[in-house]
Amino acid sequence: MATVLQPPQAEFEQDPPRQRAGGGGGGFRNLAPNGGPVRLVNDPSTSSTPTGIWVGLAAIAMSFAALTSALYVREGSGYADWTHISLPPVLWFNTAALVLSSITLERARLRVAAYMRGEENRRSLAMLWLNASMLLGLIFVVGQYFAWLQLRSQGLYLPTNPNSSFFYVLTGVHVIHVLGGLGGLSRVMLKFRSTTHGLRRSTMDATSYYWHFMGVLWIYLLFILWLKL
Amino acid sequence: MSEMSVHAGPHAAPTSFIRKYVFSLDHKVIGLQYYGLALAAVVAGMVLSWIMRVHLVWPNAPIPGLGWLSKVGAPGGVVTPEYYLQLLTMHGTLMVFFVLTNAPFAAFGNYFLPIQIGAEDMAFPRFNMVSFWTTFVAFCILLSAFFVGDGPPLSGWTGYAPLSAVGADAGPGQGIGQSLWGISILVFCIASLLGSLNFIATTLDLRTKGMTLSRMPIVTWAWFITSCISLLAFAVLLPACLLLILDRVAGTSFFIPAGLNVADHIQPHQGGSPLLWQHLFWFFGHPEVYIAILPAIGIVSHILICNMRRDMLSHRVIIYCMMAIGFLSYMVWGHHMFLSGMNPFSALVFSFPTLMITIPATIMTLIWLGSLYGSNLRINSASLFCLGFISMFVSGGVSGFFLAQPSIDIYLHATYFVVGHFHMVMGVAAIMGVFAGTYFWFPKMTGRMMNETLGKWHFYLTLIGTYAIFMPFHYLGLAGNVRRYSAFQDDFLVPLIPVHKFITYAALFTGAAQLIFMVNLVHSRFKGSAAPPNPWECTSLEWSTPSSPPPFDNFGGQHPVVHHDPYQYGVKSSTGDYVMQTSPEQTEVAS
Numbered sequence: 001m002a003t004v005l006q007p008p009q010a011e012f013e014q015d016p017p018r019q020r021a022g023g024g025g026g027g028f029r030n031l032a033p034n035g036g037p038v039r040l041v042n043d044p045s046t047s048s049t050p051t052g053i054w055v056g057l058a059a060i061a062m063s064f065a066a067l068t069s070a071l072y073v074r075e076g077s078g079y080a081d082w083t084h085i086s087l088p089p090v091l092w093f094n095t096a097a098l099v100l101s102s103i104t105l106e107r108a109r110l111r112v113a114a115y116m117r118g119e120e121n122r123r124s125l126a127m128l129w130l131n132a133s134m135l136l137g138l139i140f141v142v143g144q145y146f147a148w149l150q151l152r153s154q155g156l157y158l159p160t161n162p163n164s165s166f167f168y169v170l171t172g173v174h175v176i177h178v179l180g181g182l183g184g185l186s187r188v189m190l191k192f193r194s195t196t197h198g199l200r201r202s203t204m205d206a207t208s209y210y211w212h213f214m215g216v217l218w219i220y221l222l223f224i225l226w227l228k229l
Numbered sequence: 230m231s232e233m234s235v236h237a238g239p240h241a242a243p244t245s246f247i248r249k250y251v252f253s254l255d256h257k258v259i260g261l262q263y264y265g266l267a268l269a270a271v272v273a274g275m276v277l278s279w280i281m282r283v284h285l286v287w288p289n290a291p292i293p294g295l296g297w298l299s300k301v302g303a304p305g306g307v308v309t310p311e312y313y314l315q316l317l318t319m320h321g322t323l324m325v326f327f328v329l330t331n332a333p334f335a336a337f338g339n340y341f342l343p344i345q346i347g348a349e350d351m352a353f354p355r356f357n358m359v360s361f362w363t364t365f366v367a368f369c370i371l372l373s374a375f376f377v378g379d380g381p382p383l384s385g386w387t388g389y390a391p392l393s394a395v396g397a398d399a400g401p402g403q404g405i406g407q408s409l410w411g412i413s414i415l416v417f418c419i420a421s422l423l424g425s426l427n428f429i430a431t432t433l434d435l436r437t438k439g440m441t442l443s444r445m446p447i448v449t450w451a452w453f454i455t456s457c458i459s460l461l462a463f464a465v466l467l468p469a470c471l472l473l474i475l476d477r478v479a480g481t482s483f484f485i486p487a488g489l490n491v492a493d494h495i496q497p498h499q500g501g502s503p504l505l506w507q508h509l510f511w512f513f514g515h516p517e518v519y520i521a522i523l524p525a526i527g528i529v530s531h532i533l534i535c536n537m538r539r540d541m542l543s544h545r546v547i548i549y550c551m552m553a554i555g556f557l558s559y560m561v562w563g564h565h566m567f568l569s570g571m572n573p574f575s576a577l578v579f580s581f582p583t584l585m586i587t588i589p590a591t592i593m594t595l596i597w598l599g600s601l602y603g604s605n606l607r608i609n610s611a612s613l614f615c616l617g618f619i620s621m622f623v624s625g626g627v628s629g630f631f632l633a634q635p636s637i638d639i640y641l642h643a644t645y646f647v648v649g650h651f652h653m654v655m656g657v658a659a660i661m662g663v664f665a666g667t668y669f670w671f672p673k674m675t676g677r678m679m680n681e682t683l684g685k686w687h688f689y690l691t692l693i694g695t696y697a698i699f700m701p702f703h704y705l706g707l708a709g710n711v712r713r714y715s716a717f718q719d720d721f722l723v724p725l726i727p728v729h730k731f732i733t734y735a736a737l738f739t740g741a742a743q744l745i746f747m748v749n750l751v752h753s754r755f756k757g758s759a760a761p762p763n764p765w766e767c768t769s770l771e772w773s774t775p776s777s778p779p780p781f782d783n784f785g786g787q788h789p790v791v792h793h794d795p796y797q798y799g800v801k802s803s804t805g806d807y808v809m810q811t812s813p814e815q816t817e818v819a820s
Contacts (some may be wrong), residue, residue, distance in 0.1 A: 012787035012811070048352035048434040055429045055460065059422050062464035066512070070472065070483065070505055079487055079500030159480035162500060169475065173468070 047202035050209070057213050060177060064217060067173065068224050071166045075228060085163045085229050088150035094143035095222060098178075101136030102215045104129050105185075109208050112192065116201065123192070130189050133211070137182050144175050163229045170221050174214070181211045242781045252362070254354035255781050259361050260340030261674070263331050266361075266368060270327035271660075273372070275740055277320040282733040284308040286726060288716045302380050302401060311401045313715035314383035318402075319375070321386025322410065324656065326417055327368055329521035332663045334459070335364070335424055338452040338524065340674065342428060344771045345449045347437025347789045349782040352430035356423050363420035371413035374406040382407035385713075387514065388414075390484035390506035391496075394476040398491040411474045418467035421459055428456035437770075439791030443545070444810070446769045446795040447534075450548045451527020455520050458555045462516040469509035476501070507569055511562035518655050519558045522622075523551055525662025526593065529615040532669045533597065535767040536612040537604040538806055540796040542596050550589035557586045567635045568642045576635035583633040587626070594623055610684025611765075614665035617692045618658050624696075625653025628703060643713070646706020649699045657695045664691070664746070671750075672764050676777040677757030683749040687742060694739025701728050766807055769795050773811045 075082050108129030114120035148168065151157075156164040184207040191199035243249040253259060280292055291306030302312030339357065343350055351357045374381035379401040384393040388410065397404035432453045436445075445453070472483040476498070484506045485498035530547055534540055541547060563571065563579030597619050606612055628650040631637050641647060664687075671679045710717075710725055717726055763772040775785040789811045797808040800816040808816050 012784065012789055048430040051430040051434050052353060052426055055426045059426065059460050059464040062461050063468050066465040066509060067468045067472075070468070070509060073505045073508065074483060074500075074502055077500060077502035077505070081482075081487070081500040158475070159482070162482065165475070165481040165483065169472070173471070 047200055049200075049202045049206040053206040053209050057210065060213070060217070064170075064173075064221070067166075067170060068221075071170075071224065071228060074162050074166070081161055083161055083163060085151070085154075085156060085161075085167070087167075087225060087229065088147040090143050090146050090150060091222060091225075094140050094147065095218065097136045097139045097143060098215050098218055101133045101140065102212050104136060105133040105208050105211050108133055109204055112199070112204050113201070126192065127189070130185070130192070134182065134185050134189070137178065137185065137211075141175055141178060141182070144171055147171065167225060167229060170225065174218060174221055177217075178214050181207070181214050184210060252358060254350070254358050256339050256343050256351045256354070256357060257674075257778060257781075257783075259357050260336050260338070262361050263336035263339055263364070266365060267328050267332035267336055267663075270323045270331070270368065274320050274323040274328060275743070277316045277323070279736060279740060280308065281313060281316055281320065282729075282736045284313060284715065285717070286730045286733045298375060299380050308715070310715040311383055312380065314385075314713065315381045315402050315406070317713065318383055318385050318410070319371070319381045322371060322414075325386055325517065325521070326414065327364075327371075329656065329659050330421065330459075330517070331364065333524035333528065333659055333666070334452065334455050334520060335360075337448075337528065337663075337666050337670070338428060338455070339424075341670065341771050342449055342452050343431060343435065344774065344779060344783050345446055345769055346432060346435060346440050347770050347784070347791065348431060348435035349784070351427045352434055353427050356427050360420045360424040360427065363416055363423070367413045367417035367420060370409055370416060374402070374409040374413075377409070378402070378405035380406055382410045384410075387510055388473065388506075389510075390473065390476070390503045391486065391489055391491075391501070394473055394484045394501075394506070395489065395491050395496050395498075396477055398494050398496070400492075408474065408477055411470050411477065415467060415470040415474065418463040418470065421463040422467070425456040425460040425463070428452060429460065432456075437789055437791060440770075440810075441791075444791055444794055446527075446531055447541075447544050447547055448524070448527035448531040451523050451530075451551055454548075454551050454555045455523045458516045458523070458558060459520050461559070462513045462520065465509055466513035469506065469513070472509075473506065504566070504569060504571055507566050508562070511565045512559070514565065515562045516555075516558040518651075519554055521655050521659045522662075523554065525618060525659045526551060526622075528662045528666040528669075529618045530597070531769070532611050532665050533601070533606075533615045534796050534798065535669075535765050536607040536609065536615075537600060537798075538607070539600070539604060539799045541600045544796060547593055547596055550593045553589040554586060557582050557589075561586060564633060564638075567638045573635075580633055580635055584630070587630060587633075590622075590626055594619065594626075609668070610679065610681055610688060611665045611669035613685060613688040614661050614668065617688060618661035618665060620692070621653050621658040621661055621695070624700070625650055625655070625658060629654065641706055643711055644706035645702040645710045645712055648712050649702025649706060652702070653695075653699045657699065661691075664688075667750070669765065670771070671753065672760030673771055673774070673777050673779070675754055675757070676760055677753055677755075678760050678764065679753040679757060680749050683745050687745045687749065690742035690745070691739060694735055694742055697735035698732050698739060701732055704728065766805065768793070768797055768807050768809050770810055773809055 108126055111120060111126035111129055115123055115126050120126070148171070151164060151167065156167075158165055158168045188199060188204055188207050191203065243253060243255065248254075250258060253262075280295065283290060283292060289307055292303065292308065293306060295303040295308065296306040299312060302309055302315060308316070339351070382388070382393065382402040383400055384403065384407060388407075392399050392403070393407055393411075395403070396407075399407075432445075432449070436442075472481070475481045476483050476485055480497070482498040482501040484503055485496055485501040486503060487499035487501075489496040489498065526547070530541060530544065534544065560582040561579055563575055564583045567576045567579075628646065632641060632647060632650060668679055668684050671677070705725055705728060708725055709721060714722070717723060717729070760777055762777070765772075770789055770791070771779075773789055774780070774783055775787075790813075791810045792813050793808055793810050795810060797810075797816065799806055800808055802808045802812075802814055802816045804812070808814055
């Protein structure tokens with residue numbers, strides 16, 4: 001049952017709420033430039049996507065901090081089964097692909113922004129960089145699969161020893177997150193190409209923050225793997 | 230009206246039954262869904278505790294229906310020692326994860342946080358819906374452990390390795406049951422992370438005009454701080470569960486040491502560290518205590534201020550104390566491991582911040598008591614449960630001083646003293662906060678008032694009952710009564726059985742008293758008297774909505790503008806002794 005009541009004497013505004021997002025004066029607001037004379041966006045509102053992404057990245061960072069801490073504790077548990085393994089060489093190639101994908105995505109972000117501002121008329125140039133980023137991301141994922149195959153060929157499986165266990169877990173969980181990033185990138189590309197669903201600048205920015213973070217996270221993981229395994 | 234005045238809100242108003250009540254994007258419906266889930270979980274958890282209490286004092290008594298649930302665990306309805314541990318595990322898991330995390334934080338937070346900051350919904354309504362249904366899936370996975378294999382796991386809600394990691398050799402329920410437990414908690418972690426992310430983004434981004442951070446009510450702050458704690462805590466439990474599951478199903482050795490002999494079977498693992506699980510688990514586990522209690526602290530402070538008709542001595546200090554507790558909660562996990570075999574010097578390191586946590590907790594308590602002193606408190610069911618909360622928080626918290634010291638903990642560890650401590654300070658106190666919130670916000674959630682007479686009876690019986698249950702636990706612990714025993718046959722324990730009988734009677738009595746609440750809840754929902762717009766004369770934004778319950782976009786297409794701090798009581802104004810946050814009226818302090 002809904003009792004309809006008279007609202008108390010109070011001040012209300014009629015403007016669209018999300019324009020005033022964080023309007024309390026202390027709001028975090030959109031970290032990325034938004035709005036503006038955009039071609040594909042008619043919605044002038046701010047978005048919580050960048051905030052959500054930063055918060056999500058904090059949680060992901062915490063999870064990997066826990067996993068790498070576990071690696072240190074496990075190594076220090078005193079049992080003599082911690083035997084060094086040589087990292088599959090393909091990892092260096094994969095790292096290059098992921099770093100390169102960050103660069104191409106940054107180029108794509110600039111091109112998308114230029115297209116939205118009307119400074120650039122060709123959508124295809126931005127799409128080219130987006131496609132390149134997607135391709136490099138896929139190469140990274142396939143490359144990681146080859147790294148697992150290389151380890152398997154050495155007889156190193158998930159339960160073989162703690163080193164191989166941590167290798168598979170850390171790289172596997174990271175790849176799952178990279179696949180999430182590729183999903184986000186696909187969404188950006190679909191929206192950018194769509195004539196009915198506009199791409200918001202904040203979506204593009206948030207996806208790129210996530211993607212760059214995946215690159216930084218991978219370099220951190222690679223350093224730990226190189227140092228401890 | 231200009232074109233700009235027509236706004237669509239974050240999502241369109243639902244029309245179909247499914248979108249309105251089942252897969253709803255409305256934060257209020259999702260809040261009620263969390264509340265309903267917590268209610269189902271608390272009933273299940275309480276029934277389990279009754280079975281355990283009855284078994285403890287009448288070990289050979291058949292319990293009707295239990296034999297049907299598990300022919301092996303309870304042949305003829307008589308609980309076996311193993312099944313006692315299985316019931317204990319499920320009781321703890323249900324209560325900690327699905328009641329104490331869901332009810333004060335996810336349920337009330339979902340319903341009222343967006344309204345209190347003047348938003349139409351959460352920042353990510355779809356994530357919000359996914360959070361709830363993921364939690365529901367986790368709940369179903371957990372309960373399914375009762376009906377498969379040889380029942381639920383017996384390793385406790387903490388799932389200590391290697392017991393939880395080695396598989397079926399470790400006993401009944403340690404096969405499929407323990408795997409389901411691990412998957413359930415892993416899924417619950419994902420849901421909690423999504424929920425926390427939503428709370429944080431909503432609070433930071435969707436505050437209405439004039440709603441600065443310092444103008445947010447205490448309870449909004451409590452949910453916000455809790456979501457920050459929850460985000461970082463569940464982000465650690467999630468990978469821990471992943472490693473546990475891999476140890477169980479993939480043959481890894483993260484937590485299982487070499488040469489472990491279980492049931493005359495040398496486990497095919499090597500070199501794992503059981504302490505690693507404890508570190509990871511308690512890094513989550515201690516903040517979890519505050520995930521349960523901080524929202525209750527916020528709810529109670531919010532309600533007390535309204536009923537005292539004046540602000541706390543300093544409500545900002547309470548917010549700072551909650552922040553301090555949240556920060557310190559990450560530095561104290563080792564106090565759960567004083568006797569785990571970790572380096573004894575570490576115990577001192579963890580003892581120090583544990584004792585430091587008592588400082589903000591004590592400051593808050595003194596502020597509550599100092600503010601209550603001399604106040605003309607309005608006595609109603611909600612304010613009574615607030616007083617009950619303070620009482621339980623203090624009574625349960627004081628025993629924490631003892632347990633925080635490693636030398637005393639050597640004696641009290643794993644006794645009923647610990648059980649009494651955490652049930653009072655974390656369990657009953659948080660539930661008192663939930664009851665207070667229910668009586669306080671029920672008019673807003675349903676448009677009807679709850680019955681006050683039944684509410685007061687419910688309070689007095691619950692307060693007496695819970696003290697009767699948990700105070701003797703401390704005595705039992707001091708007498709050396711070890712927890713987790715399913716029967717008391719040792720010479721030094723047999724004389725304590727009368728105390729246990731008293732506790733069992735008290736538990737059954739207190740449980741029965743909750744029927745008063747259930748009757749009140751259901752009856753008031755349909756037959757309660759119509760609620761006025763602002764029955765408690767409270768100032769915060771949830772009482773400025775145009776109807777009760779609020780419309781789907783909370784403020785009926787309008788957006789409140791905030792002019793005041795949240796607690797403008799004891800003033801001279803046109804409405805009486807208070808000024809709504811949305812009122813532009815300037816006031817003077819009443820003499």
